[in-house]
Amino acid sequence: MNVHPTIAEVTERIAERSRASRQAYLARIDAAKGNGPHRRHLSCGNLAHGFAACGATDKDRLKGEVTPNLGIVTAYNDMLSAHQPYERYPELIRSIAREVGATAQVAGGVPAMCDGVTQGQAGMELSLFSRDVIAMSAGVALSHDMFDAAMFLGICDKIVPGLMIAALTFGHLPAVFVPAGPMPSGLPNEDKAAVRQAFAEGKVAQDKLLEAESKSYHSPGTCTFYGTANSNQMLMEIMGLHLPGSSFVNPNTPLRDTLTTEAVRRAAAITAQGDNYTPVGRMVDERTIVNGVIGLHATGGSTNHLLHLIAVAAAAGIVLTLEDFDALSSVVPLLARVYPNGYADINHFHQAGGMPYLIGQLLDAGLLHGDVQTVWGSGMDAYRCMPSLDETGTLVYTPVTESANPNILRPASEPFRADGGLRTLKGNLGRSVIKVSSVPEDRYVIEAPAVVFEDQNDVKTAFDRGDLDRDFVAVVRFQGPRAIGMPELHKLTPTLGVLQGRGHRVALVTDGRMSGASGKIPAAIHVSPEAIDGGPLAKVRNGDMIRLDVTAGTLEALVDDAEWNAREMVKADLTHHHHGMGRELFALMRNAVGTGDTGASVFGTQDLHHAADA
Missing domain, CATH: 3.50.30.80 (IlvD/EDD C-terminal domain-like)
Incomplete structure (x- = not known):
């Protein structure tokens, strides 16, 4: 089906506005690709440092020129419930990489703060800037030039956008984002909100508020309301950077581990050493960015992405504006009701058909670019399918054609509202x-x-x-x-x-x-x-x-x-x-940051927008 005329028009407008900056970006990443694995250009001393801590098998492979080496950039820490499951991912990734004849190394870690912990506290004033710190930290990790693809482990608010900016800055490398999944449902979000409101009115004591919060945020995994963290996961799937149907599978389950295994296999398969080279800088184009905006509207996602998607697009030489969001919102219907836009949490959304049903509905209605490249291959059709394990433990994909709960997910022909709101x-x-x-x-x-x-x-x-x-x-x-x-x-x-x-x-x-x-x-x-x-x-x-x-x-x-x-x-x-809780360290960023409508970035997105306007 042809894409909706307004979506086509907005996409073309973005492409035309971005033509010069996008061409310059593509020229840079094409030049960065070079000829063969980058580590072949390192001196013997450089390379020896790079694999000194590896085992014998990995050392032998890294001495050669045909083995893909996967760089793991991780935002693991065990204070963030969403990121705690990543603790055991590096060893899993390394073992699967060896099975497919590749190697994997943790290239580096990036900071990961929890807005839920810093909310209303002094530390929250570092939160937005942490996105750009994360991008720079990931840049340092990948600067060793040892890697043929990157696997990014991150979920929450500023972490995924920061990792995306870094991935696109190293756009000659394939990039696969690996989710960890939401915690199981706890105290319903509406019940939690009712206790919060009663506390604000002085009707319940603080111990009752803490009890409610603890029953809501209760185990490893992403918080279950539809804020920025889960909006990030939606975006990575609808933009083709996750495996199909993988965003909202609970942590520490056999299906979650199998999906992580397949992500490793895919990362090894799409490097420049094989026949399916998929550099992320070429994969993520204007259509991919528009698909992300469409997903945001169709699900009622986080307004933080009015900052983040603009900054992410700029990292790929693409100039996205608030007017583009507004124009797309006018034709993209709201198909999901997830708290705070409804009673359901993200687990209920997934059980109702989740991303596969949503993507299928958007594709069938001509409301999504289906002809984009993804880490899974060409086109979005594969993303209509939900993963599961059969009786032998084998990963199988099943098309999702019906919503299991029309109070949470609706067809494009019967949306909750006609626009994205x-x-x-x-x-x-x-x-x-x-x-x-x-x-x-x-x-x-x-x-x-x-x-x-x-x-x-x-x-x-x-x-x-x-x-x-x-x-x-x-x-x-x-x-x-x-x-x-x-x-x-x-x-x-x-x-x-x-x-x-x-x-x-x-x-x-x-x-x-x-x-x-x-x-x-x-x-x-x-x-x-x-x-x-x-x-x-x-x-x-x-x-x-x-x-x-x-x-x-x-x-x-x-x-x-x-x-x-x-x-x-x-x-x-x-x-x-401007002082206390590390805020004095961020004076440089406060002085350098651009405006909110151009992404609130320290990386010159404001200049990119001004150049496009000129």
Whole structure:
């Protein structure tokens, strides 16, 4: 089936806008491919260092020129539940590599912070920057030039985007991303949210809140709500970087280990030594990036990817804009309801048909580029199938043609909503985005007086004083990347949720982030330019009428033009945000980071966008 005209048009527009930068990128990775395994160009001393710790068999293979050597880049640590299962992956990967005549080495580790631990804490101000630190760390790991393909072990919020940026920077190498899977379902997410809201209202004690949280986050594996971590896994599958159907298989199960085994076999098969050379820099093209955006819309995924996908695309010389997200959202229907956009968790989604059903529906409706290259081979048809083990323990794939639960997954002909629920807002307050897939339609337009904050903790303080029991728009400014690293502002969700539940018309406007858990509160986020960088949020005063209009796509301060233009920008003393918990180490990144609408990256994505505009 031909792809939808709007999808084709947006893809062509991206390709045309990116033509010069993409051609330059492809020329670089083609030159980097060289002739044969790179380690053949190392001196004897270099190579001896590179395999000194290997066993005899691996040493013999690495001395030759025909054995694929797989570089493992791992984000393992045992504090992150999602990443703890990776502890035993390197040995499994090495053993399977030997079986297929290859070798594998852990090239290096990358940091992996948990936003769930740092939420509302000082460490959260390092979170977004950790994406670019991860990219650089992976770059250091791969710079030894010993490898013919890379296997990336990462799951959570900034980790996968950082690894993607690194993979594309080393785009001459094939890259296979290897998931570890979600933890089994615990306390239902809606029950957990109810306890959180009751705690925010002072109706339950802290011990009850901790008990609820512990029953929700209870074992190895990814958290089961559909935030950025699980959105990452969806993206890796719909972009063809995972094996088909592998994203949401639980950890430490026979099927999980078999899928990891097959990922190793595939990585060894697609190096330049074989006949199926699949360099990731050529595999990931404009169509692949568009497929990722489509997946985000069809599942109601995390708004963090409005930053990450732009930065990832730029690493491949592709210029992706907020307007592209908006245009694609208008034609991609919402096919999944997963918490916070519904009651189900990610295990329920997988059991209902998961990614294979979703991808099949999008392909059949002409809403996905099916002719892309993937790590599994050519085309997306293989991704319609769900993996399982037969009675002999052999991996088998079965097409998924029906949803097992239409309350969680629906066909493209009967979606939950006709569009992806994401909008770009523009006006005299700047440029922002809003996710409305779970916002009630009667809250699509909020017009109310501003209450201005410069610290998210002050919102809760004002709520506890009783100052916010009314209609208002919370303007939480000086939260952008240059100001304090653009932390997520999840501490606002329970408070604003309580007020909306009381019938008040409330909204949030911020140059910070809200991730995939922004929920039912209208939230205009990632406002650019940010307040510290001359953005108009710095002009807003308490009592200014603010109009957030999803239908019209506008975000306005309803202030007389003459007065607005004459107003001075408020300055903020943010020095207390710039030290402690390692924040002093990140001054260089705060000074170098680009704008939110160009990916909030330190790698020059802002310059790439400006060049494309010119």
